Amino acid sequence: MKALIIYYSQSGNTYKVARQIGKGIRDTGADVKLIKLKEADYEMLKEYDLIGFGSPTWKADTPNMHAFIDKLPEQDGKHCFCFCTHGTLPHLYFPIVVPNLKRHGFNVIGYKDWYGDVYMPGMPKPYYTCGHPDDIDLREAYEFGKEMAENSPRITAGEEGLIYPEPEMNAKVFRQAMICSNMLLCPTNPQGAFVRDPEKCLYPKCTICMDNCMMGYIDLSKDPQVFGNRGDKCDDCHECSYCYMLCPSGAITTDPDHKFAHDINAPHEAFEKMLEEDEVTGKFRRLIPLDQVGYATPYVYWHPERPYMKVPKMTDDLDEE
Ligand SMILES: Cc1cc2nc3c(=O)[nH]c(=O)nc-3n(C[C@H](O)[C@H](O)[C@H](O)COP(=O)(O)O)c2cc1C
Ligand code: SF4
Ligand code: SF4
Structure with missing residues (x-):
């Protein structure tokens, strides 16, 4: 087979x-x-x-x-x-x-x-x-x-x-479905729009955002350069932020650059309730206790250096580790 x-x-x-x-x-x-x-x-x-x-x-x-x-x-x-x-x-x-x-x-x-x-x-x-x-x-x-x-x-x-x-x-x-419909009815990305500052951009030495946008929304080889679903920014409602997370120079920021401050100390009640129920049924195995969840440190505060994250190495050869 x-x-x-x-x-x-x-x-x-x-x-x-x-x-x-x-x-x-x-x-x-x-x-x-x-x-x-x-x-x-x-x-x-x-x-x-x-x-x-x-x-x-x-x-x-x-x-x-x-x-x-x-x-x-x-x-x-x-x-x-x-x-x-x-x-x-x-x-x-x-x-x-x-x-x-x-x-x-x-x-x-x-x-x-x-x-x-x-x-x-x-x-x-x-x-x-x-x-x-x-x-x-x-x-x-x-x-x-x-x-x-x-x-x-x-x-x-x-x-x-x-x-x-x-x-x-x-x-x-x-x-x-109710929680997700509510998110999807927001016509833009609830995290704000992602914008690119050409002054800080390292293209053509760097092509990371272009290579990794799943939607093909970025083409910096074009004149004028294309970035995001709007051409000059990305406010796609899927909540993607991958280019922002990967950009090594800080050229990609949120507009306005709120840095997710409103997420500090903001527990997600609907998420917690779902997890609690899934723990009771045995679906969820909790590996860190609730009091260790980093409410005070949304990801970009916990990891303030750029890039916020790197593309993991992914090989399709099952013999290679
Ligand atoms: C833009 C975005 C949207 C997400 N939406 C959901 C979601 O609706 N439900 C959920 O349980 N997890 C959601 N997650 C979490 C991912 O599903 C989870 O981290 C997943 O394991 C990531 O897989 P990957 O490491 O293969 O990319 C979301 C993550 C991102 C980045
Ligand atoms: S990831 Fe950042 S530095 Fe690299 S091409 Fe994109 S915007 Fe420019
Ligand atoms: S936020 Fe996601 S979909 Fe939008 S341009 Fe960046 S990588 Fe592409």
């Missing part, structure tokens, strides 16, 4: 999980290939019997993964699975992504999610989910990969009971 895992990852959590899923699949004797979403195309899907789709949770899937799934050609019952990592609000991902994959003719044989640390400018550091994905999560990811590779031929042979049930539409899903 040949399996392909298509993943997107900004801060490395989904990447770590994708690798373990890949290793689990490989240890069943199957051929497996990992590929970053930006290198994937629809034609290559034809060569594989089982496809995995993985991304961080941004309400549901990330906009680039959403767009890729949205344009998929008909898959005639091909087997796939999906997975994600997330912070405190994980419940919308599968109720949205699984039906979207099915709509394109995939037989979605399984899905699984894991908590991950969160790197957003105004979010507390340490975050509620800090420490995930840990070794236990990664072992689970390995086992999930094995399960998907072992189940796929058995399902083809008629054991349809192995297919995971439809994702549940429960009260938590609806509650999270």
Whole structure:
């Protein structure tokens, strides 16, 4: 059997999980290939019997993964699975992504999610989910990969009971949908707009923001230079801040440059309530106590040096560490 895992990852959590899923699949004797979403195309899907789709949770899937799934050609019952990592609000991902994959003719044989640390400018550091994905999560990811590779031929042979049930539409899903709808109804990025100061920009020596904008919103080779969804700034409502986090020179700032001061000592009650409930059901394993969550230090205060973060090294060779 040949399996392909298509993943997107900004801060490395989904990447770590994708690798373990890949290793689990490989240890069943199957051929497996990992590929970053930006290198994937629809034609290559034809060569594989089982496809995995993985991304961080941004309400549901990330906009680039959403767009890729949205344009998929008909898959005639091909087997796939999906997975994600997330912070405190994980419940919308599968109720949205699984039906979207099915709509394109995939037989979605399984899905699984894991908590991950969160790197957003105004979010507390340490975050509620800090420490995930840990070794236990990664072992689970390995086992999930094995399960998907072992189940796929058995399902083809008629054991349809192995297919995971439809994702549940429960009260938590609806509650999270309310929280997320409220965020999405904000016509711009609630963090403000990101702007670029050409005086401080190191282009053409640096191309980090261009290379890593998932939306392809940045092209500094053009005249005039293009930055963000507006051409001169980015206020996309997905709350992305990746270029701002990665920029080494401080050329990218928020406009107005509020530096997320309003996030200091601001507990997120809806997030905490969801986590408490998920801890009770055993879904969430708390690795840091609530009183150690960094309310006083939103990320950009906890890590004031530029760049705020670096693109993690992500190799698609399963033998390379
Ligand atoms: C722009 C943005 C939006 C996010 N939205 C959510 C969300 O709606 N629900 C959630 O649980 N986590 C959310 N997160 C947290 C990420 O899903 C989590 O950190 C994930 O593990 C990151 O994966 P990565 O390291 O592979 O990029 C968001 C993170 C970012 C940067
Ligand atoms: S990351 Fe910053 S310095 Fe680099 S090209 Fe973009 S704006 Fe310029
Ligand atoms: S915030 Fe930056 S990286 Fe994110 S979509 Fe906008 S321009 Fe692209």
